[in-house]
Amino acid sequence: MYSAKVMDHFTNPRNVGEMPDADGIGTEGNPVCGDVMKIYIKVSDDKITDAKFQTFGCGAAIAVSSMVTEMVKGLTLDEALKITKASLAEALDGLPPQKMHCSNLGADALHKAIEDYKVKQGK
């Protein structure tokens, strides 16, 4: 039911773990089934230099987390804010319809992490 890319990111997730010195942290709970995704970002000069995640959720949610942390590295904050659930799902070669909300989780957690960074910077 999952694309090869989803299975790859799920079975070999990139960027797993806590980031103690993160510049921004975004946590998003899934209103549909009660799962949680936590995204950590490191920022310098308005660019995301590193990202990590921790996720409690299904295979798609883990793959989405892995993908979003890969995608944002090297992006400016404005570019990263343009990542949506659709672009995430597309990067994973699609998600089954009932799993589209899991990619929502990834986009929202990322946006929250960026917001958190901005608040901490006083911006």
Added chain:
Amino acid sequence: MKTIYLDHVATNPLHPEVLEAMLPYFRELYGNPLSIYEPGLKAREAIEKARESTAALINAKPKEIIFTASGAEANNFALKGIAYANQNKGKHIIVSKIEHHSVLNTARFLEKSGFAVTYLPVDKYGLINPEDVEKALTKETILISIIHASPEIGAIEPIVEISRIAKQKGLILHTDAVASVGNIPVDVQALGVDLLSFTAHQFYGPKGAAALYVREGGRIVPLIYGGIQEGGRRAGTENVPAIVGMGKAAELAKRDLQKRMDRVKVLRDKLITNALKTEKVLLTGPPEKRLPGHASFVVEYIEGEAMLLLLAAKGIYSASGSACSSKALKASPVLISIGIPAHLAQGSVVFTLGEETTEEDINYFNETFPQIISRLRGISPYAKGWEGMEGSSCTVQK
């Protein structure tokens, strides 16, 4: 890669002897059992022989067996057929909250058609208290339908005690025994039930063959009208090969039941003992009163579908009642009914062993399962506890 099938509650492989018995009825013995020439007569004979061994498996009389196409059909038939046959006596039905969808959704349909339904609660092990049945009775009650064994948590319900109550009050008792027939001894006389649903693919028979036992003299309104098949109670040209397969599978199940039970129980116990060694893994359902091949858990801090996928990647096939693993994204109502909070229900996994499960399989499983748990916990933000979980995200208990 070697695969280990631990989802016997979903379905079972076809027994080779069952396939052998079925094959002629796909080939030369294709006659319609209603035809009066040789091939038809042969087919009729085969169905009646299958009816005998199917009846014998549950200690019923052959004429008390109505073949259906699935356990779900048998359950629909039992509830609707009894409700409509008895609606002049009353319009109240009692079921439990942990029934299969084919009972629950039929009960809901009957509610919409003017019947009242009581959904009985279960305790933390998933067991029904017979006193609750008694308390739920009204003057209008006509039917009690309680599952015999839960496919999700393995609980075996106290049908004998419930049947005493039903008898005392002159009520009809149905049990959905889909998960139990072929896995534990099921005797309709000893259980004291009036109707019982069971299906062949739970005991190494084919899919597409199942049966409803209706005690002799019991009145039931058909679901399917048409010809005189199954005594006019279930019309439609019989699925002869499948019915023959069910008969053969029943014969084997009767012969081998004790051996099968003893074997899987030893392996199952080994699996449970090992699984519980990992921290924060809890058994769901009763420790004792459960199906012999059935092990079900909730694993804290991680989600069931993710577990299933990683297990499948290691060749192990299993099931989960987590919200994420269900198409409707709802946690299993059974887990909710036994009081498991939504965030724990997310960690549901169910392993069901069968005849072909070997000790080697279980050793491999026992090695693999803890690795997969720790791998997923390594990804989880809650690996060290549920801090911050309450209130934030487990508010969704639908």
